[in-house]
Amino acid sequence: MxxxxxxxxxxxxxxxxxxxxxYGILNAYLQLILMYVGxxxxxxxxLNIVNGYMGEFSVGHAGFMAxxxxxxxxxxxxxxxxxxIFGPPILPPSSAIYLFPVTLVAGGAAAALAGxxxxxxxxxxxxxxxxxxxxxxxxxxxxxVENIQPIGGARGFMGMRNxxxxxxxxxxxxxxxxxxxxxxxVTVWIIHRFVNTTYGKGIVAIRDDEIAAEIMSINTxxxxxxxxxxxxxxxxVAGGLFAHVxxxxxxxxxxxxxxxxxLVMVYLGGMGSLSGSVMSAIVFxxxxxxxxxxxxxxxxxxxxxxxxxxxxxxxxxMGHRELPDVFPKLRKLFKSYxx
Amino acid sequence: MALxxxxxxxxxxxxxxxxxxxxxxxxxGELMGLIGPNGAGKTTVFNLVSGFYRPSEGQIRFLDQDxxxxxxxxxxxxxxxxxxxNIRLWNSLSVFENLCVSQHHQLGCGFLQSVLRTSxxxxxxxxxxxxxxxxxxxxxxxxxxxxIPKNLPYGLQRRVEIGRALSLRPRLLxxxxxxxxxxxxxxxRLIELILWIRxxxxxxxxxxxxxxxxxxxxxxxMKVLDFGETIxxxxxxxxxxxxxxxxxxxxxxxxxxxxxx
Numbered sequence: 001m002x003x004x005x006x007x008x009x010x011x012x013x014x015x016x017x018x019x020x021x022x023y024g025i026l027n028a029y030l031q032l033i034l035m036y037v038g039x040x041x042x043x044x045x046x047l048n049i050v051n052g053y054m055g056e057f058s059v060g061h062a063g064f065m066a067x068x069x070x071x072x073x074x075x076x077x078x079x080x081x082x083x084x085i086f087g088p089p090i091l092p093p094s095s096a097i098y099l100f101p102v103t104l105v106a107g108g109a110a111a112a113l114a115g116x117x118x119x120x121x122x123x124x125x126x127x128x129x130x131x132x133x134x135x136x137x138x139x140x141x142x143x144x145v146e147n148i149q150p151i152g153g154a155r156g157f158m159g160m161r162n163x164x165x166x167x168x169x170x171x172x173x174x175x176x177x178x179x180x181x182x183x184x185x186v187t188v189w190i191i192h193r194f195v196n197t198t199y200g201k202g203i204v205a206i207r208d209d210e211i212a213a214e215i216m217s218i219n220t221x222x223x224x225x226x227x228x229x230x231x232x233x234x235x236x237v238a239g240g241l242f243a244h245v246x247x248x249x250x251x252x253x254x255x256x257x258x259x260x261x262x263l264v265m266v267y268l269g270g271m272g273s274l275s276g277s278v279m280s281a282i283v284f285x286x287x288x289x290x291x292x293x294x295x296x297x298x299x300x301x302x303x304x305x306x307x308x309x310x311x312x313x314x315x316x317x318m319g320h321r322e323l324p325d326v327f328p329k330l331r332k333l334f335k336s337y338x339x
Numbered sequence: 340m341a342l343x344x345x346x347x348x349x350x351x352x353x354x355x356x357x358x359x360x361x362x363x364x365x366x367x368g369e370l371m372g373l374i375g376p377n378g379a380g381k382t383t384v385f386n387l388v389s390g391f392y393r394p395s396e397g398q399i400r401f402l403d404q405d406x407x408x409x410x411x412x413x414x415x416x417x418x419x420x421x422x423x424x425n426i427r428l429w430n431s432l433s434v435f436e437n438l439c440v441s442q443h444h445q446l447g448c449g450f451l452q453s454v455l456r457t458s459x460x461x462x463x464x465x466x467x468x469x470x471x472x473x474x475x476x477x478x479x480x481x482x483x484x485x486x487i488p489k490n491l492p493y494g495l496q497r498r499v500e501i502g503r504a505l506s507l508r509p510r511l512l513x514x515x516x517x518x519x520x521x522x523x524x525x526x527x528r529l530i531e532l533i534l535w536i537r538x539x540x541x542x543x544x545x546x547x548x549x550x551x552x553x554x555x556x557x558x559x560x561m562k563v564l565d566f567g568e569t570i571x572x573x574x575x576x577x578x579x580x581x582x583x584x585x586x587x588x589x590x591x592x593x594x595x596x597x598x599x600x
Binding site for chain 2: 190193194197198199200201202204205207208209211212213214215216217218219220226230272320
């Protein structure tokens with residue numbers, strides 16, 4: 001039972017959150033914050049795989065989020081909601097209630113494929129050079145979307161709200177919140193399992209010494225592909241969720257600003273620390289909301305905090321450690337830490 | 340059939356002829372030493388055999404298979420393991436984890452099995468951990484299993500490196516200056532270790548070394564390189580008398596001084 005106690009605790013928290021949303025204890029604003037926290041957790045943990053555990057420098061994470069957002073939204077609208085571009089829905093809107101995850105998976109898969117655009121150059125380049133490539137991929141995605149007029153181009157794409165509404169007509173629950181919470185749980189579960197196996201530790205070996213990794217029988221190319229695709233695929237899922245939370249997306253959301261936000265979360269939490277990324281996503285999202293009254297000054301304060309972070313605690317909140325390393329009593333909750 | 344056959348191996352870095360027309364045959368169970376002054380091309384030979392470079396000319400055959408152009412992890416999978424001049428252990432992982440992760444190729448499990456923790460995965464992890472534990476016992480590393488390598492004394496780090504190479508279950512072990520930076524006590528233990536692992540693991544070992552005591556105690560045959568060319572080969576006692584070898588290491592003999600290394 002111990003192995004499942006963390007999953008159980010999380011499930012209980014989710015049920016409470018959903019119940020609180022349905023019965024109005026959490027108002028719409030707080031629900032939105034909670035969903036943003038969830039999406040940011042997925043984004044920062046997924047970027048941590050590549051930037052933290054594998055030690056690469058990927059600065060274009062928002063590009064993969066955009067791919068996932070657009071693919072999931074277009075599919076979702078095409079299948080479940082009518083629109084002027086695609087015509088009437090292909091499937092009955094009520095089927096969205098059990099087929100919605102398909103759009104998220106499709107968004108994730110498309111983003112994972114886009115991840116190959118970065119994975120393959122990573123065979124030959126590292127560090128700053130790879131960073132430039134990832135930045136370029138971010139812009140390629142954004143500019144491509146801007147130039148595809150049928151899906152709105154720079155004006156954006158909408159219609160996802162109808163899909164969520166049709167789900168709520170069948171059973172009245174805050175569906176998008178449920179899906180965000182499920183995806184956060186699945187994401188953290190997958191990443192935790194991946195990095196705690198001998199197979200997953202191969203990417204840490206690549207970070208520490210790639211040449212030694214190569215000679216010690218690790219197929220570094222395959223590991224890089226796995227890591228990049230996992231990272232960008234999860235970012236795509238986050239993008240799909242983001243699109244459905246907002247109901248409207250445009251390419252302007254997925255620029256280097258967004259990528260930088262995710263980078264900050266990863267560095268704030270500690271590279272190579274999963275619990276660090278989760279905590280920093282929560283702290284960062286809440287802090288950003290707390291600074292909202294400052295208006296445009298927020299964008300001075302946040303980068304300033306990043307500078308202070310890099311000066312005084314560059315390893316982030318958790319450094320390379322995980323929560324059970326700092327609080328050994330928590331080991332009871334996490335079975336993998338028994339050697 | 341010889342274990343390793345190198346024929347007319349030549350490698351150029353631009354205009355620099357790092358290795359020139361090297362011929363080498365290693366039979367199973369042999370302990371060979373590759374010596375020569377710095378810059379003679381010894382590590383380049385190792386890099387060519389392990390797959391980091393594709394040789395400009397010549398042939399390299401391992402178990403009668405042409406291994407030129409194979410990627411390093413493929414060469415390793417065939418049964419050749421090597422250590423490095425500078426210790427290249429993974430310092431974010433403990434000694435135990437270092438010995439586990441080097442068995443990556445033998446895992447037989449991919450991403451899906453690792454995440455879903457299938458029974459195949461569980462068996463594979465158990466096997467990997469057992470091998471790592473056995474190696475730690477054999478090499479006397481149990482007490483530092485959870486330490487990270489850079490916190491250990493140099494002699495122990497070397498031992499972990501050799502252990503890591505052994506976890507690959509190689510037929511041929513290439514040791515690049517294993518005694519570098521060791522004090523005399525550590526050197527003695529290293530000599531014992533090399534002789535012991537050759538018998539215990541039924542290995543063939545090829546050694547690059549500057550430390551003459553190691554070379555003379557351990558190697559059964561030797562090859563001397565200078566500026567990429569082979570200048571002498573034979574048994575250790577023949578080599579130490581060879582005037583060309585002495586000249587390569589010490590310069591020309593001055594009249595009135597005794598020779599010998």
